[in-house]
Amino acid sequence: MIETTSFYHEKLYKALSNRKHIDTPQLISVTTKLDSVDSLGFFQAGKVYQGERVYWTSADTMFTLVGVGSAYTFEAEQDRFFSTRQMWNDVLAEAIIDNPYRIPGTGPVALGGFSFDPLKEENGTWKDFPNSKVLIPMYLLTEWRDETYLTINMMIHPDDNEDELFGHVTEEYQSLLAGTFIHDDDVTVTNQEEVRPEEFKEIVAKATDHIKSNRLGKVVLAREMIVSFSDDRKASSVIRQLKEEQTQSYIFAFESGDSCFVGATPERLVKVEDNELLSTCLAGTVPRGNTPKEDVALGEALIHDEKNLQEHDFVVQMIKKAVTGCCENVHVPNSPVLYPLRNLQHLYTPVSGTLKEGVSLLEVVEKLHPTPALGGYPREDSLQFIRDYEPFHRGWYASPVGWFDSYQNGEFAVAIRSALLKKDQAILFSGCGVVEDSDPDEEYKETAVKFLPMIHALGGRE
Numbered sequence: 001m002i003e004t005t006s007f008y009h010e011k012l013y014k015a016l017s018n019r020k021h022i023d024t025p026q027l028i029s030v031t032t033k034l035d036s037v038d039s040l041g042f043f044q045a046g047k048v049y050q051g052e053r054v055y056w057t058s059a060d061t062m063f064t065l066v067g068v069g070s071a072y073t074f075e076a077e078q079d080r081f082f083s084t085r086q087m088w089n090d091v092l093a094e095a096i097i098d099n100p101y102r103i104p105g106t107g108p109v110a111l112g113g114f115s116f117d118p119l120k121e122e123n124g125t126w127k128d129f130p131n132s133k134v135l136i137p138m139y140l141l142t143e144w145r146d147e148t149y150l151t152i153n154m155m156i157h158p159d160d161n162e163d164e165l166f167g168h169v170t171e172e173y174q175s176l177l178a179g180t181f182i183h184d185d186d187v188t189v190t191n192q193e194e195v196r197p198e199e200f201k202e203i204v205a206k207a208t209d210h211i212k213s214n215r216l217g218k219v220v221l222a223r224e225m226i227v228s229f230s231d232d233r234k235a236s237s238v239i240r241q242l243k244e245e246q247t248q249s250y251i252f253a254f255e256s257g258d259s260c261f262v263g264a265t266p267e268r269l270v271k272v273e274d275n276e277l278l279s280t281c282l283a284g285t286v287p288r289g290n291t292p293k294e295d296v297a298l299g300e301a302l303i304h305d306e307k308n309l310q311e312h313d314f315v316v317q318m319i320k321k322a323v324t325g326c327c328e329n330v331h332v333p334n335s336p337v338l339y340p341l342r343n344l345q346h347l348y349t350p351v352s353g354t355l356k357e358g359v360s361l362l363e364v365v366e367k368l369h370p371t372p373a374l375g376g377y378p379r380e381d382s383l384q385f386i387r388d389y390e391p392f393h394r395g396w397y398a399s400p401v402g403w404f405d406s407y408q409n410g411e412f413a414v415a416i417r418s419a420l421l422k423k424d425q426a427i428l429f430s431g432c433g434v435v436e437d438s439d440p441d442e443e444y445k446e447t448a449v450k451f452l453p454m455i456h457a458l459g460g461r462e
């Protein structure tokens, strides 16, 4: 049932007045159910909070989270997964939560991500994105199936004035809900440039040498492309394009400082809902065909191709092992199926299980990252290869991004098919798995196709 505004305000005011008068800040979280809202309009209307907005929508369910403003931001350099979990438990221990709905992604929710490799030296590109950063949005819109919820989260300090806070948030959330999406169509691409493509091919050749001399089994290598615009490119318009075009993917956007990390990834790292866990093995790629006949032929060839099956199997074996360590009733199909996207098709194996008692989502994320779909095999050796030879910093590219709530639900995707937006410039990332038989020219072509979803959404040249 949808509550009246006055009932919601009463709950908000009550929560604010009921806070404990303790010395440390306390989280207050109050949720209500609404009529439907324009989620991108909500995001845009929050522009005074630029740098603290988040957008997330899932691939396979009708589920969207839009966060505007930050009630609490947490960054950790050391023990980043453990510290984030600890922060979350500490915040929840003192929180006042009024959420009668218990729908996934409502109430206190943390959204954020982790960098690919904290040991790689930073060069400034990713200065706004630390090795881990999650935030609890001040205003959180949740679309779940055909229902819409709003949660207001506030971190109350001992000497805050509840009347002032109440006046401020009630005014602000109503203007966010009234937001309607406006396109920034007039921004055009002025330049589009691949970064050192020949060097990429050389590194692929070096990797196959390493593999042939048994120093590695598989390593995933990536490259960059830089797109420049006539004016600042707004994240909201890019999200809108991606939502229209990449319907089989998670669409995400995380703002931080002056930058926004945005993408449309098909790859789930892990999802937990009601203790049921789902993970995904996604590796092995061919393009879509130009005709239905060609498309089927490419898919058939992929599903029988030894090189791609080998690339895929590294991922299946590792994820199966990690999931078996934290789940019961683990199920892994014997062979992959095709996962078709707009521009590409992949080999796909879903992995499921029931999370063992006491294991948290972030522990699973820590175990899984990076899978051999993004790092390689063996893990440490492939990471060292990437650290030594890949000539740029991956930052949050190829890393876990996602959300978790106070009911142990949550989901993390692997941030591929993505770009770092910085005002009038975007840096795009694309990678591919390299095994013994990889050919540098073919891997170059594969990464070119993997750039397409972002190029298209940014209005670039295909």
Ligand SMILES: C=C(O[C@@H]1C=C(C(=O)O)C=C[C@H]1O)C(=O)O
Pocket: 220, 222, 267, 282, 283, 284, 285, 311, 346, 373, 374, 398, 416, 417, 429, 430, 431, 432, 433, 434, 450
């Ligand atoms: C590394 C990327 O994609 C990964 C590599 C794949 C492959 O090598 O076949 C397929 C899917 C992803 O796991 C990327 O898109 O940047």
